[in-house]
Amino acid sequence: MAKAEVFPWLAECRVHLCELHRTQRLPHALIVHGAQGIGKANFATAFAHYLLCQSPQGDQPCGSCKACELNNVDGHPDLYLLEPDDIGKPIKVDQIRQLTDFICSTAQQGGYRVVIINPADAMNVAAANALLKMLEEPGKDTVLMLITDRLGQVMPTIKSRCQRVECPLPSEQVATDFVAQALSLDADEAQRLLRINNGAPMATLNYSESDQAEWRSQLVKGLADVLKQRRTVVEVAQAWQKADLELMLGWLYSMLVDISRAKATENEALKQEDAHNMLVAVSRKTNPAKVFELASLVQEERKSLILRQNTNKQMLLERILLAWSAIVR
Ligand SMILES: [Zn+2]
Structure with a gap:
């Protein structure tokens, strides 16, 4: 599971989703879309923690309730992360079937059940069709977050059933400051690395650490x-x-x-x-x-x-x- 973190350039996305949640307009399926390497998975994890928290403080999980304690050790039974078995391989239909079992069960902690699918564009056709059925009849208090940087690769019938959350790239200045600080570099070097990585800060950190x-x-x-x-x-x-x-x-x-x-x-x-x-x-x-x-x-x-x-x-x-x-x- 990606570390729960909302980077500054995604803060507005969080405000938007929390507002939908507070006013009971949060859809049961979201597509979290944006460039690769900008922290979408961290964002989705953080929002899942917020949804599961028993007493959120503003737009943040409290950090100390039972749900937050479980999330802090990646052990919340009502949070389900669906990824390919191997990096770069498709998500298979069997994996979606396992997900169905999760969705059909009752939330163990009595609140939301949250599913994160990452990357959503990695589902093969059979898997996407199986997911589609689930999106048509979602269980109560279930939220699915589909993460992708390749929206064109997600089946249109799936897209049409999800509300889109557009995650922006940070400005070059914000990204440069972030990378320079994270890697202890001067601004020119940070900027050079960012340009190789299409301006995406997390992709840049990954680049320099691999x-x-x-x-x-x-x-x-x-x-x-x-x-x-x-x-x-x-x-x-x-x-x-x-x-x-x-x-x-x-x-x-x-x-x-x-x-x-x-x-x-x-x-x-x-x-x-x-x-x-x-x-x-x-x-x-x-x-x-x-x-x-x-x-x-x-x-x-x-x-x-x-x-x-x-x-x-x-x-x-x-x-x-x-x-x-x-x-x-
Ligand atoms: Zn909490």
Whole structure:
């Protein structure tokens, strides 16, 4: 379970939901949507704790009632977290069936039952259909929170039964201050890291605390090598076998967005500073249609990654890298 925390940029979302709750207008199903890495899961956990608390203080759980004590040790029987069994894999229909048992039982502490599904876009079709039935006839005092950064991947029939909670990105200033403080960095370095991570603070913390920076430099180097024909597409694809493909493709997509922006605005001050020279060179040699086509391919491959059981990484990367080398020809 993500740590319960409402970051400052999501405070207004909390005010909104607590207001709905106080006036008894809280819907039984919410989609918590916003960019990746901004603290949506922390937010959902915090709101669940608030709903379960027996004597909330304003918009906060009291922290000391029985429910809060159970939540503090991740042990509240009426809070259910549904995630894929393995990271990056689909949520399966069997998991939704287990959830049905939970929903159909009586709340053990006599209050709400809260379900967090994260990420909601990871449900395969069978799982989504099973969930749909549940959304049509929710139990009393049940709240489902579906978390996603890919709303387009959530079935429209599910979306139409949920009220949407739009989680904003913080402003660049707020995000920079937050990251600089959390990682003890100066503002310039914090800003550089944030730009690699699309301005998302939690994604940035995760980036700096993992091996992602190493993969990022492998990505930049591999893309440059392919363009300059220092390594073949096959060699670079082999070198990336152990990478988190979702992450790599996400970065590549941001680079393509950067190139498009540079071409559209004739402004070569790109956000992706670590790949700046390469991206400027590409933007001078390519045309918008080619960049758009590659960006679409990258998005398609990202979508299919999560729903595919066994991805042939080598083939996928070769397809992407071949298309990458073709955008300057
Ligand atoms: Zn409490």
